Amino acid sequence: MNQKLFNITDEQEMLVETIRDITEKEFKPNSSELEQSGEFPFHNMKILGDLGILGISIPEEYGGSDGTVMDAVLILEEIAKGCYITGMAVLGEIGVQSKAIVAYGSEEQKQKYLPGIAKGETILAICITESEVGSDAGNMKTNSTLEGNSYIVNGTKQLISRADVADLFLVFTRFEGEQGSQGVGCLLVEKGTPGLHVRQGYQTMGGEYLWEVEFDNCAVPIDNVLVRENGFKKLMTAFNTQRCLNASITLGLAEGAFNEALKYTKEREQFGRPVANFQGIQWMLSDMYVEIEASKSLLYRAAINAGKGFPDKIEASVAKLYTNEMAIRVTNQAMQLHGGYGYTKEYPVERMVRGARFGALGGGTSQIQKNLIGRHLLKTDKIF
Numbered sequence: 001m002n003q004k005l006f007n008i009t010d011e012q013e014m015l016v017e018t019i020r021d022i023t024e025k026e027f028k029p030n031s032s033e034l035e036q037s038g039e040f041p042f043h044n045m046k047i048l049g050d051l052g053i054l055g056i057s058i059p060e061e062y063g064g065s066d067g068t069v070m071d072a073v074l075i076l077e078e079i080a081k082g083c084y085i086t087g088m089a090v091l092g093e094i095g096v097q098s099k100a101i102v103a104y105g106s107e108e109q110k111q112k113y114l115p116g117i118a119k120g121e122t123i124l125a126i127c128i129t130e131s132e133v134g135s136d137a138g139n140m141k142t143n144s145t146l147e148g149n150s151y152i153v154n155g156t157k158q159l160i161s162r163a164d165v166a167d168l169f170l171v172f173t174r175f176e177g178e179q180g181s182q183g184v185g186c187l188l189v190e191k192g193t194p195g196l197h198v199r200q201g202y203q204t205m206g207g208e209y210l211w212e213v214e215f216d217n218c219a220v221p222i223d224n225v226l227v228r229e230n231g232f233k234k235l236m237t238a239f240n241t242q243r244c245l246n247a248s249i250t251l252g253l254a255e256g257a258f259n260e261a262l263k264y265t266k267e268r269e270q271f272g273r274p275v276a277n278f279q280g281i282q283w284m285l286s287d288m289y290v291e292i293e294a295s296k297s298l299l300y301r302a303a304i305n306a307g308k309g310f311p312d313k314i315e316a317s318v319a320k321l322y323t324n325e326m327a328i329r330v331t332n333q334a335m336q337l338h339g340g341y342g343y344t345k346e347y348p349v350e351r352m353v354r355g356a357r358f359g360a361l362g363g364g365t366s367q368i369q370k371n372l373i374g375r376h377l378l379k380t381d382k383i384f
């Protein structure tokens, strides 16, 4: 496809080539094992850390490579074509977590944490969801109260990615029991802080584990406040990055599944000819291809417009909604095109179907994106 439409630069083309090469040689061959074990892909992260990829969202002065949101989208799209688990691990480093520290962190926090994140030595977790509070995140119960020079955090978070290996937790909390979303901000909590407990992991359909994280009178130094005033609003603005990057993983999975289906249908013969020769199969492939291209346009638009900042809320929601739902449809169609073999673990398409399912759930469900878009539409009488 002619990527020039999106003003993909020569540097970005080289970046994509590099990631494609590593994904094919290093990540794809072990992706099935990683998904079965659910282990964090330390080896793959070391390769990407050494190449400077994990610092793409971090300015050079803090050891990063100072890239754009589009660079991050391209990286995740390419990795997800070959290995969902590695894509999810990279998302944790180059997504909302590091972007929020860059945008809102104090100079001291940036110097302390960003260089380690850029090298892949500091693994990040973000703790928003609670047992009673998911989509309605502004209503969270976790609370932090000032005592001396520390905030005492109490609460329990659920479904937290990478909590078992994280070195630094971005913990969304309300402060001093202040009600409503305006009472919510974020603390940086280091691994090993007394009162921080990680327990009860659930293995997901995609392979990775999600954890419960409890804060039991956990004392966090006041210097570790990342955002307090207007905290929820600022954090949700940063979260628009996550919406785009979540979508880029599902885009990559859809593309990976499409590639597999194209290859398979050209090789598989029934009724004396490759099944790809049947018009019904070509129509399925055409529909899948058009849907992927449409997603790419929406996602690349949101990412390119963001530059090095945060994506626009509506552009990000539109891209996330369409891409996540598209990936569910396209990976399923790719399985269908493999016949019964597509349902076995012998072919990668089966794990792509499972991986793609996460997108419409994590980082704000499809229904929540529709709510956001709907509210935007009602603000005006004429959109087009």
Ligand SMILES: Cc1cc2nc3c(=O)[nH]c(=O)nc-3n(C[C@H](O)[C@H](O)[C@H](O)COP(=O)(O)OP(=O)(O)OC[C@H]3O[C@@H](n4cnc5c(N)ncnc54)[C@H](O)[C@@H]3O)c2cc1C
Pocket: 125, 126, 127, 128, 129, 133, 134, 135, 136, 158, 159, 160, 161, 162, 204, 210, 358, 361, 362, 363, 364, 365, 366, 367, 368, 371
């Ligand atoms: C792979 C994965 C990784 C995750 N990692 C993290 C993480 O690292 N950190 C973290 O904090 N969380 C994480 N989560 C949790 C995720 O953010 C939540 O699952 C998500 O926000 C939805 O919350 P919930 O599961 O409580 O669903 P609920 O909010 O309980 O929703 C249940 C259903 O109701 C719908 N719904 C809710 N409200 C509305 C409404 N107003 N209008 C219409 N429909 C509505 C939802 O769309 C959904 O279909 C992860 C989830 C997944 C799947």
